Amino acid sequence: MNILVCIKRVPDIGAKVELTEDRRAIVTRNLGFTISPHEECAVEEGIQRIEKDGGDTTVLTLGPDGAEEQIRDSLARGVERGILLETGGNEWDAMETAQAIVEAIRARQEAAGDYDLFLFGNEAADTGDFQVAVRVAHALGLPCVTGVKALEIEGGKAVARREIESGWEIYEAPLPAVIAVKEGINLPRYPSLRGTMKAKKKPVDRLHPSATGATLEMQRLRHPPEQGKQVEMLGKGAGAAPRVVELLKSLEVMPS
Amino acid sequence: MILGLVEHDRGTLEEISLQMIAFGRDVAAHMDLPFTAVLMGEPARPLADTLRAHGVSSIVLVRHDGLDEYAPAGWAAALGRLMEEKQPRMVMAAGTDRGNEVMAHVAARADLPMAANCSEIHPGDPFEVTRLRWGSSLLEEAVLKGDPKLVTVAPDVFTPGEVPATEDPVLEEFSPALDEADLLVRVVRREEAAAEGITLKTAPVVIGGGRGVGSAEGYAVLEELAALIGGAVGGSRIATNNGWRPHSDQIGLTGSRIAPELYIACGISGAIQHLVGCKGAKRILVINNDPEAPFFFKADYGVVGDLHEVLSAIIEEIKKTT
Numbered sequence: 001m002n003i004l005v006c007i008k009r010v011p012d013i014g015a016k017v018e019l020t021e022d023r024r025a026i027v028t029r030n031l032g033f034t035i036s037p038h039e040e041c042a043v044e045e046g047i048q049r050i051e052k053d054g055g056d057t058t059v060l061t062l063g064p065d066g067a068e069e070q071i072r073d074s075l076a077r078g079v080e081r082g083i084l085l086e087t088g089g090n091e092w093d094a095m096e097t098a099q100a101i102v103e104a105i106r107a108r109q110e111a112a113g114d115y116d117l118f119l120f121g122n123e124a125a126d127t128g129d130f131q132v133a134v135r136v137a138h139a140l141g142l143p144c145v146t147g148v149k150a151l152e153i154e155g156g157k158a159v160a161r162r163e164i165e166s167g168w169e170i171y172e173a174p175l176p177a178v179i180a181v182k183e184g185i186n187l188p189r190y191p192s193l194r195g196t197m198k199a200k201k202k203p204v205d206r207l208h209p210s211a212t213g214a215t216l217e218m219q220r221l222r223h224p225p226e227q228g229k230q231v232e233m234l235g236k237g238a239g240a241a242p243r244v245v246e247l248l249k250s251l252e253v254m255p256s
Numbered sequence: 257m258i259l260g261l262v263e264h265d266r267g268t269l270e271e272i273s274l275q276m277i278a279f280g281r282d283v284a285a286h287m288d289l290p291f292t293a294v295l296m297g298e299p300a301r302p303l304a305d306t307l308r309a310h311g312v313s314s315i316v317l318v319r320h321d322g323l324d325e326y327a328p329a330g331w332a333a334a335l336g337r338l339m340e341e342k343q344p345r346m347v348m349a350a351g352t353d354r355g356n357e358v359m360a361h362v363a364a365r366a367d368l369p370m371a372a373n374c375s376e377i378h379p380g381d382p383f384e385v386t387r388l389r390w391g392s393s394l395l396e397e398a399v400l401k402g403d404p405k406l407v408t409v410a411p412d413v414f415t416p417g418e419v420p421a422t423e424d425p426v427l428e429e430f431s432p433a434l435d436e437a438d439l440l441v442r443v444v445r446r447e448e449a450a451a452e453g454i455t456l457k458t459a460p461v462v463i464g465g466g467r468g469v470g471s472a473e474g475y476a477v478l479e480e481l482a483a484l485i486g487g488a489v490g491g492s493r494i495a496t497n498n499g500w501r502p503h504s505d506q507i508g509l510t511g512s513r514i515a516p517e518l519y520i521a522c523g524i525s526g527a528i529q530h531l532v533g534c535k536g537a538k539r540i541l542v543i544n545n546d547p548e549a550p551f552f553f554k555a556d557y558g559v560v561g562d563l564h565e566v567l568s569a570i571i572e573e574i575k576k577t578t
Binding site: 013014015016017026037038093094095098123125126127128129130131134135137138139143144145146147162164166167168169170171172173174182183184187188215216217218219220221222223224227229231232233234235236237238239240241242244245247248251253254255 | 265326328329353356357359360361363364365368369370371372373384387388389390391392393394395396397398399400401402408440441442443444445446447448449460461485486487493496497499503504506509510511517518525526527528529531539541542550551552553554555556557558559560561562565566568569570572573574577578
């Protein structure tokens with residue numbers, strides 16, 4: 001099996017998000033970066049599939065020079081090779097991103113054979129566009145299942161489960177297929193020291209797609225209105241217990 | 257006209273679609289356009305009666321054997337055919353798993369941009385939208401190009417409201433021809449989840465544990481308090497990534513969104529990704545041994561102290577007083 005996993009580099013934000021002066025980006029000076037959570041699970045799913053069935057995994061991302069860090073992170077976990085679609089650092093919208101990914105896939109498939117499975121995250125943690133996987137699937141003429149929380153490959157088809165309020169929906173799609181996964185599909189491993197050493201020697205190709213121009217044009221970012229809460233301290237340590245219980249009683253959330 | 261895809265599951269209306277209609281009606285009024293609700297598949301026919309009370313100008317029932325069960329590309333293909341016939345200025349759906357998925361397919365088919373999870377729309381030239389990022393922690397103001405405009409509507413921003421119907425909206429049937437390929441991916445079967453007792457979604461009190469809990473075993477005291485007061489236990493992403501709790505217990509951007517009467521957050525610092533999951537809580541009590549924990553600034557009540565000590569004392573106090 002030949003698998004391509006598409007990931008996104010996102011800042012590891014904490015409790016406070018600071019915006020740049022032009023309000024077009026988050027200040028990332030003091031922040032680390034990670035693989036967006038759903039995509040981290042896509043990487044794990046690809047590796048587990050290969051460990052089970054044999055084959056080859058490639059990780060692909062579109063982003064700035066620094067996104068090689070997230071590719072190396074994936075390689076350290078067990079992915080064999082990486083492709084970085086390097087941008088100048090400006091944000092690309094979902095349509096531009098999907099188009100660049102499709103072109104890279106076509107070029108790669110011509111040179112090195114077809115992929116059987118394309119794994120994506122359901123939506124990126126930062127932009128939340130919910131569409132790159134679907135657009136790539138359409139351009140390649142492949143079936144697509146999103147929101148996947150369990151995946152089996154049986155007899156040349158993907159059997160994908162999606163969680164809904166009342167239980168599970170089961171979808172089937174013949175391979176090759178595009179599957180967008182959600183966190184919870186697996187528990188991603190941490191890169192081992194040995195994996196991290198090996199990752200340094202694994203191949204990463206750099207391509208330089210040209211931006212076609214955004215059609216969902218971000219103008220600026222802003223914070224949602226604050227709720228302006230004033231915290232009431234109920235005490236310190238075990239001594240606070242009587243006031244907490246009083247609170248539970250006054251809110252009528254405790255069976256009396 | 258504006259077309260609004262009404263989400264339903266085998267004929268049961270998703271309440272969130274009424275929010276989408278309330279929003280869509282408002283936008284339609286600003287643009288001086290009629291708002292047409294689209295029902296997908298024969299099982300949705302009875303929903304027309306409900307929609308009549310929500311001020312839609314007309315209703316289209318899309319009929320095709322392949323659409324009775326949810327088929328994302330199929331629903332999008334049918335919408336695409338309807339768009340060819342009706343030439344709408346805008347097409348929208350609720351910003352749910354299905355709504356976002358169907359609209360992504362519509363956008364991909366039509367090679368148009370799509371803005372997911374919009375909280376504001378300012379029709380005009382340029383056409384401006386405000387949409388949610390980071391699960392609503394940040395807002396993006398953007399110009400949406402293309403025609404028709406494709407959007408999904410952010411959940412829980414608009415309140416559905418019944419309006420006095422001026423005229424009875426017409427129900428029109430539409431039977432598109434669809435390609436087999438569009439119906440390839442669909443729900444082939446379902447499994448109902450076993451009925452659980454108290455869940456994160458239904459519990460009046462949720463007790464969440466984060467990094468400060470320290471281990472899977474550390475949750476025993478949270479479980480004990482939950483059992484005592486009829487609450488449910490959840491955790492932050494750190495708790496699920498460390499394998500201390502199953503992912504189904506995660507509260508946050510990539511987990512569950514909760515809305516209990518009271519959320520007791522223990523040993524959780526208050527990262528934005530977690531706050532997204534609990535902002536629906538009516539009240540928040542934060543227990544943390546770090547008095548500088550950012551979560552205290554988003555809380556209604558706070559206790560500074562070791563969570564194990566504080567929770568054990570609360571349990572003792574409850575046993576003593578009841």
